[in-house]
Amino acid sequence: MAEYARLEVDGHVYELPILTGTEGERAVDISKLRTQSGLITLDDGYGNTGSCSSEVTFIDGDEGILRYRGYPIETLAEHSSFVETAYLLIFGHLPTQAEREHFSDLLTEYSALHESMMKHFDAFPTNSHPMAIMSAMINSLSTHERPKIEPGDDAALEIYAAKLISKIRTIAAASYKSSIGQPIIYPRPDLRYVDNFLHMMFSLPYKEYEASPEVSHALNMFLVLHADHEQNCSTSTVRMVASGEANLYAACSAGVVALWGPKHGGANTEVVTMLQRMRREGISPQEFLNQVKDKKNNRRLMGFGHRVYRNFDPRSKILRGAADRLLTAMKIDDPLLGMAQELADLALNDDYFVERKLYPNVDFYSGVILRAIGIPLNMYTVMFSMGRMPGWIANWKEIHDNPGQKIYRPRQLYVGSEKREWVPRHAR
Ligand code: SDX
Numbered sequence: 378m379a380e381y382a383r384l385e386v387d388g389h390v391y392e393l394p395i396l397t398g399t400e401g402e403r404a405v406d407i408s409k410l411r412t413q414s415g416l417i418t419l420d421d422g423y424g425n426t427g428s429c430s431s432e433v434t435f436i437d438g439d440e441g442i443l444r445y446r447g448y449p450i451e452t453l454a455e456h457s458s459f460v461e462t463a464y465l466l467i468f469g470h471l472p473t474q475a476e477r478e479h480f481s482d483l484l485t486e487y488s489a490l491h492e493s494m495m496k497h498f499d500a501f502p503t504n505s506h507p508m509a510i511m512s513a514m515i516n517s518l519s520t521h522e523r524p525k526i527e528p529g530d531d532a533a534l535e536i537y538a539a540k541l542i543s544k545i546r547t548i549a550a551a552s553y554k555s556s557i558g559q560p561i562i563y564p565r566p567d568l569r570y571v572d573n574f575l576h577m578m579f580s581l582p583y584k585e586y587e588a589s590p591e592v593s594h595a596l597n598m599f600l601v602l603h604a605d606h607e608q609n610c611s612t613s614t615v616r617m618v619a620s621g622e623a624n625l626y627a628a629c630s631a632g633v634v635a636l637w638g639p640k641h642g643g644a645n646t647e648v649v650t651m652l653q654r655m656r657r658e659g660i661s662p663q664e665f666l667n668q669v670k671d672k673k674n675n676r677r678l679m680g681f682g683h684r685v686y687r688n689f690d691p692r693s694k695i696l697r698g699a700a701d702r703l704l705t706a707m708k709i710d711d712p713l714l715g716m717a718q719e720l721a722d723l724a725l726n727d728d729y730f731v732e733r734k735l736y737p738n739v740d741f742y743s744g745v746i747l748r749a750i751g752i753p754l755n756m757y758t759v760m761f762s763m764g765r766m767p768g769w770i771a772n773w774k775e776i777h778d779n780p781g782q783k784i785y786r787p788r789q790l791y792v793g794s795e796k797r798e799w800v801p802r803h804a805r
Pocket residue numbers: 605606608609610639640641642644669676677678679680681682683684685733735738739740
């Protein structure tokens with residue numbers, strides 16, 4: 378039986394349908410509110426507003442649940458690979474052996490960049506931020522080839538998805554090599570996704586880099602855990618751009634830019650910077666937390682808090698374990714991990730953080746893993762974008778395949794000047 382919310386304004390009662398999602402979450406459908414009442418709703422930051430219905434990812438922030446296409450993140454982190462998870466997110470089912478092999482073949486086939494694109498790396502200043510390079514280079518892909526994907530044409534989408542997911546590795550590694558004055562290393566057809574990336578990052582013309590199984594596994598898991606996360610800032614940006622029917626590359630380039638900020642994907646870099654500063658300046662975890670709690674310092678515990686999770690981010694628990702295992706396997710004693718854990722233990726027992734429901738998020742431990750692998754600090758957010766690419770593509774596809782899709786065009790509450798008369802400059 379249909380359910381309705383009743384809104385009474387100026388003596389009028391408006392009945393707004395209540396929709397129920399797969400997991401029982403409920404939403405008031407206000408899509409006809411303005412035509413019925415002339416009213417709009419206002420929700421700065423969209424914390425209470427659903428922008429869409431989606432089949433890709435489910436999050437329960439109170440229970441700390443994250444599922445990609447119904448599969449719990451814990452299951453995928455344990456059993457799946459990044460390439461298989463990417464396929465799942467984009468096409469909605471775990472690939473068969475044949476589908477997996479075909480997708481892998483496409484990733485191998487499309488791993489190189491057009492030779493003229495390699496010249497861009499010489500033009501970027503060596504101290505360019507890799508996220509600026511990444512967004513520029515992804516957009517530049519469409520200067521060579523504008524993705525032609527008809528709605529519902531999964532075969533075409535698979536090709537362009539493979540191009541993006543494969544080339545983002547090559548762009549990331551090439552920007553790193555250029556920044557350190559080493560020759561760009563080309564992808565190898567015999568290496569799987571993560572090992573090929575590590576090869577392009579750390580091999581030299583005269584010395585092959587061989588990734589250890591532990592490093593490959595940890596990076597694979599890192600990418601799986603970052604692959605999608607519902608309507609976060611960057612994914613919502615991709616959907617916004619997709620709704621205007623800009624091409625897939627343009628939309629994902631916008632996603633890279635949206636991810637860059639320290640409140641979003643830039644937080645993994647800020648966590649390590651925070652820990653390094655504490656170590657350098659001899660600030661104890663408790664002293665740091667005291668600084669955070671004193672608002673006049675305007676300081677945040679980076680890697681803590683979330684717009685949705687009011688409980689543990691399930692990804693942070695998995696990453697914590699992965700960081701431990703990797704450091705043990707590599708016989709690395711990284712003091713930052715110990716400091717991070719001490720910070721978390723103190724914060725989780727401190728009323729200031731408990732009252733505000735602040736828990737470790739995906740970024741809190743991820744930097745420790747990237748450090749152990751040897752990824753430079755300024756590339757941590759690039760690694761996040763590499764992981765998130767399948768989620769952006771899956772969300773782009775939902776918009777693109779929807780025949781009735783409207784362009785995203787939120788309204789506003791105008792609070793600026795009333796109508797004013799023109800005043801000539803001499804009279805101002
Ligand atoms: C990601 O959306 C996603 O899904 C994102 C993501 C994904 O996978 O795409 O999960 C990835 O972006 C994770 C978040 C990474 N960012 C950080 O770790 C940066 C540090 N965290 C924050 O700045 C903050 O927690 C946000 C931005 C993540 C969430 O901000 P909210 O929910 O809008 O919280 P808020 O700003 O309204 O703060 C509520 C209260 C405030 O205190 P009071 O004014 O009530 O006294 O909590 C405080 C805030 O000052 N607070 C923090 C804090 N985060 C919030 N205090 C100290 N340290 C923090 N980290």
